[in-house]
Amino acid sequence: MGNVFCCVQVEQSTVAIKERFGKFDEVLDPGCHCLPWCLGSQLAGNLTLRLQQLDVRCETKTKDNVFVNVVASVQYRALAEKANDAFYKLSNPRTQIQAYVFDVIRASVPKLDLDDAFEQKNDIAKAVEDELEKAMSAYGYEIVQTLIVDIEPDERVKRAMNEINAAARLRVAANEKAEAEKIIQIKRAEGEAESKYLSGVGIARQRQAIVDGLRDSVLGFSVNVPGTTAKDVLDMVLITQYFDTMKEIGAASKSSSVFIPHGPGAVRDIATQIRDGLLQASQHHA
16 A cells, blocks of 8 residues: 555564666665656665574584584674675675684684683684684674683584593592592501500509519518418419409400310419519510
């Protein structure tokens, strides 16, 4: 109906390209416009001014010969004041932008190692944006933002990188564990040495106390019972201790079996051995 009355309507965020007898005439802003077709005027097409986004996936390799897929996101829009250039100079702006992105990425990434490529994503994005801004401004387009949203190495490379990282962490953990075990063993050895030293001191004091007690018993018995010698008293004390020991072994419910020679001769032999040991200890102490 609008064509009958020579009127056209241009939507918001859109401009229309008006031609007269096939030649560019003017850019029509949003709203209603008179288009007298009888005088050779016609509408060549519409051009959106909205912000558009193009995701470009580019395969390239790094300096250390690792193939990666770089995903770049380019946000762009046509300029209203250069709408005639944007409409007439490029038949497919998306393909043109994609070609420039390929060119910059494949010129930048091969100069970097894989780790550096991850760290310098912003530098790559800035290089792509600068190149696109310089190239696309001549065609009536503005590059608003360029982002490197992802860098994807081959799956085997990612698995190898994860294994290297895991191996490094396991090596650190093994070193820490070995150091902890070393400290534990040192402390255990120090504790055992201190325990053995204190045990030796206790045994020495115990034996010294036994010798002193037997000596006092022999001297006291000799004084109180006239006619007895020190040997008689010592034999009696040793025999008493011998029977006390036998009694304790028999009374213990969980004691192991102990075979001790028993009889008058055996008792005499035991007494002789203990007495000789005590005499040698006394001489050594003196």
